[in-house]
Amino acid sequence: MSCFSLKINDRYYTTTGWDICEKTFTPEHLISRGSNFLTGNGYLGYRGTFPDWRRDQYVGCFVSGTYDNADGKWTELSNAPNALYTNLEVNGKSLPLSTNPPAPFKHKYYSRLNLQNGLLEMQNYCKTEEGAALEIRAERFASYDDLHIIPMRFQVKALSALELTVSTGIDGNVWDLNGIHIPDLQLQAHLNFISAKGRTVQSGLTLVVYEGHSISGVEPQQAETVSQGQTALRKYTFSLKPGDEIMIDKLMTVCSSFDGNNPEATAFKSLEQALDKGYECLLEEHQPHWNKIWKNIDIKITGDLFSQALLRFNLYHAIICAPLHSDSLPIGARGLSCQAYQGAAFWDQEIYNLPMLTWTMPDAARRILTYRYKTLGGALRKAKALGYSGAFYAWVSGMTGDELCPSFFFEDVLTGRKIRNHFNDWQIHISPDIVYAIWQYYQVTGDWSFIEEYGAEIIFEVARFLHSHAFYKKDRDRFELIRLLGPDEYHENVDNNAYTNYLAKFSLRTALVIEEKLKKEMPSSHEQLSEKLKLTETDFANWREMAAKIYLPQPDPSTGLIEQFDGYFTLEDTTPADLQKRLLDKNEYWGWPNGVAVHTQVTKQADVLQLFVLNNCFSLNTLEANYRYYEPRCQHGSSLSASVHAIIAARTGRIEEAFNYFKHSCLVDLSATAKAESGGTFIGGIHTAACGAAWQIVMLGFLGMEYNKGRLTFKPNLPEAWQEVTFKLCIGGRQKAFKATRTGVEELNQ
Numbered sequence: 001m002s003c004f005s006l007k008i009n010d011r012y013y014t015t016t017g018w019d020i021c022e023k024t025f026t027p028e029h030l031i032s033r034g035s036n037f038l039t040g041n042g043y044l045g046y047r048g049t050f051p052d053w054r055r056d057q058y059v060g061c062f063v064s065g066t067y068d069n070a071d072g073k074w075t076e077l078s079n080a081p082n083a084l085y086t087n088l089e090v091n092g093k094s095l096p097l098s099t100n101p102p103a104p105f106k107h108k109y110y111s112r113l114n115l116q117n118g119l120l121e122m123q124n125y126c127k128t129e130e131g132a133a134l135e136i137r138a139e140r141f142a143s144y145d146d147l148h149i150i151p152m153r154f155q156v157k158a159l160s161a162l163e164l165t166v167s168t169g170i171d172g173n174v175w176d177l178n179g180i181h182i183p184d185l186q187l188q189a190h191l192n193f194i195s196a197k198g199r200t201v202q203s204g205l206t207l208v209v210y211e212g213h214s215i216s217g218v219e220p221q222q223a224e225t226v227s228q229g230q231t232a233l234r235k236y237t238f239s240l241k242p243g244d245e246i247m248i249d250k251l252m253t254v255c256s257s258f259d260g261n262n263p264e265a266t267a268f269k270s271l272e273q274a275l276d277k278g279y280e281c282l283l284e285e286h287q288p289h290w291n292k293i294w295k296n297i298d299i300k301i302t303g304d305l306f307s308q309a310l311l312r313f314n315l316y317h318a319i320i321c322a323p324l325h326s327d328s329l330p331i332g333a334r335g336l337s338c339q340a341y342q343g344a345a346f347w348d349q350e351i352y353n354l355p356m357l358t359w360t361m362p363d364a365a366r367r368i369l370t371y372r373y374k375t376l377g378g379a380l381r382k383a384k385a386l387g388y389s390g391a392f393y394a395w396v397s398g399m400t401g402d403e404l405c406p407s408f409f410f411e412d413v414l415t416g417r418k419i420r421n422h423f424n425d426w427q428i429h430i431s432p433d434i435v436y437a438i439w440q441y442y443q444v445t446g447d448w449s450f451i452e453e454y455g456a457e458i459i460f461e462v463a464r465f466l467h468s469h470a471f472y473k474k475d476r477d478r479f480e481l482i483r484l485l486g487p488d489e490y491h492e493n494v495d496n497n498a499y500t501n502y503l504a505k506f507s508l509r510t511a512l513v514i515e516e517k518l519k520k521e522m523p524s525s526h527e528q529l530s531e532k533l534k535l536t537e538t539d540f541a542n543w544r545e546m547a548a549k550i551y552l553p554q555p556d557p558s559t560g561l562i563e564q565f566d567g568y569f570t571l572e573d574t575t576p577a578d579l580q581k582r583l584l585d586k587n588e589y590w591g592w593p594n595g596v597a598v599h600t601q602v603t604k605q606a607d608v609l610q611l612f613v614l615n616n617c618f619s620l621n622t623l624e625a626n627y628r629y630y631e632p633r634c635q636h637g638s639s640l641s642a643s644v645h646a647i648i649a650a651r652t653g654r655i656e657e658a659f660n661y662f663k664h665s666c667l668v669d670l671s672a673t674a675k676a677e678s679g680g681t682f683i684g685g686i687h688t689a690a691c692g693a694a695w696q697i698v699m700l701g702f703l704g705m706e707y708n709k710g711r712l713t714f715k716p717n718l719p720e721a722w723q724e725v726t727f728k729l730c731i732g733g734r735q736k737a738f739k740a741t742r743t744g745v746e747e748l749n750q
């Protein structure tokens with residue numbers, strides 16, 4: 001371990017800008033530690049827990065695609081049996097691995113997440129009450145070379161003579177948020193490996209886990225297999241002299257029938273091959289995958305190691321949450337770090353996660369967008385069920401694209417009554433958000449084939465939906481969008497939310513641009529698609545009319561302010577701090593229908609400001625006026641909010657403020673500032689939107705990047721300590737390298 005360390009906050013430090021380390025573990029950080037030190041590869045996410053932790057310590061290995069509804073209400077990802085489970089007994093007494101080391105060893109304890117390759121290292125020195133001393137090391141990674149495997153190396157060095165028992169195998173008694181997903185788990189200890197297999201309750205998926213290991217260093221005196229309830233373990237006893245070292249190389253392999261018809265064969269093949277190769281070789285094969293990822297996404301900041309480490313921590317999580325191996329899976333709002341938010345995509349995916357991928361790893365962005373095509377059926381079904389035409393995408397979207405967001409989401413903590421939130425049926429901006437991301441992907445990559453194959457169909461169906469949702473106000477000769485929920489979720493049932501209306505217009509115009517191009521340049525595609533979607537000239541004319549006549553709240557000529565929705569400015573004007581004092585219970589929900597914010601101008605998260613991130617037609621004065629107005633009224637009750645404020649603050653030249661919001665956003669997980677529970681619902685885990693947004697804060701905020709009709713421009717406004725920023729972008733299929741300084745941005749020769 002390097003001697004240099006730079007403090008990140010009271011818990012974490014970095015040694016190189018490529019790692020996040022901690023020196024002590026405190027039980028109050030049980031949830032956030034597991035999330036922050038998550039190792040993953042987009043296929044699975046294994047929480048950063050100690051090897052002897054169990055369900056009460058939130059151990060989890062969440063596997064993409066394993067959606068299941070075990071309690072009849074919540075669909076979520078399944079948690080695989082824990083095949084890294086390992087515990088120790090020293091001289092007959094259990095020795096918890098997360099014990100903080102006693103005084104003489106204090107400074108030697110550490111955990112380190114290496115961001116360069118996702119390797120999580122843990123080291124501890126333990127001394128029992130009787131004076132037996134030992135050093136324990138464990139490291140593991142989720143392989144990018146074979147997505148089904150997690151290799152772990154576990155080492156013990158005796159510092160005094162001691163009797164050691166190591167029990168290692170599979171712990172099938174796992175943490176589940178909403179019902180047990182694999183109630184019929186079958187555990188079996190075979191000669192050289194242990195297996196766990198079961199079926200998920202409602203989705204009927206088979207989930208298979210194998211465990212295998214090898215021991216070197218000292219021969220065990222005794223070995224036995226102990227199967228008890230939901231665990232199957234090998235128990236080894238060693239008699240150790242001071243200086244004796246034991247090394248256990250362990251392997252967990254995971255596969256579900258979502259991945260193919262024979263998950264057992266796949267998981268077993270992975271096990272056999274990996275055992276053959278051995279730990280070092282597996283690590284060696286894994287590393288180049290990360291090298292390639294970092295070569296695309298890294299942003300190097302010279303002059304500020306603190307910002308560097310924060311940024312890379314967020315980029316690391318923005319990658320491991322993304323199912324880059326598939327075009328049928330979404331990026332979950334908590335990625336693969338837990339079951340919260342149902343392993344499902346929200347608008348976060350398009351507006352927060354995709355920009356980084358589109359600009360740096362466009363193939364990956366294409367796959368995630370293809371997921372939206374594959375789930376178009378769900379969006380069509382949702383629209384139909386609610387009486388609309390076209391595609392109304394699910395607010396919470398899993399495997400099929402059918403709406404997963406329950407109508408009753410929160411509970412009123414004062415009365416215990418359920419709250420009917422309308423995230424699912426009024427938050428319509430999700431559909432135009434998808435159009436925005438698709439069009440951005442096309443603008444940056446020039447990949448028209450995506451539009452022809454998938455994008456046009458999605459966008460036409462969204463246009464159709466928007467038209468069917470709109471209300472034509474005869475007296476004003478304009479289209480309005482009424483009964484909405486905009487990005488600010490505290491205000492439900494509002495009309496003409498500026499963000500939604502502007503994006504709706506953008507979507508309609510995009511649909512018309514595509515229609516025109518298809519008609520002119522690819523008439524047969526135009527004909528086929530029109531036929532498939534049963535689109536007529538009347539549809540196109542309707543979209544044209546609505547695009548021309550949709551009401552867009554304009555900046556007020558005297559104040560420059562855009563009203564968030566009709567009547568917003570008539571609401572009580574107060575501050576989040578004031579509302580805090582009105583709470584009867586600290587866990588009260590602030591929003592609909594009776595929350596303290598509902599009749600006030602206090603917002604949960606950026607709304608009008610969010611529009612400015614996506615739409616650069618507004619003048620700097622408008623940005624300035626609205627930032628000054630809306631910023632003090634925002635509670636930042638969502639982890640999505642700080643990044644938007646950072647971007648707009650940077651664009652309007654408030655660099656210190658922007659830097660504070662950058663830290664706020666990038667530290668949301670490391671400082672565990674966000675609630676792990678809201679209205680009785682567990683919402684802990686990694687905030688993947690904030691992770692993706694870290695990239696945007698730097699690029700759109702501090703570097704002032706804009707891309708207009710194929711023209712890339714920058715207006716750098718760097719934080720004080722940042723001397724230079726180097727990064728890569730992939731435009732039109734070509735990767736370009738850039739260097740930004742305080743005075744400008746230049747393209748580098750590669």
Ligand code: IFM
Binds near residue numbers: 341346487489640
């Ligand atoms: O999509 C967000 C929403 O904007 C605020 N609540 C949490 C959701 C998931 O991150």
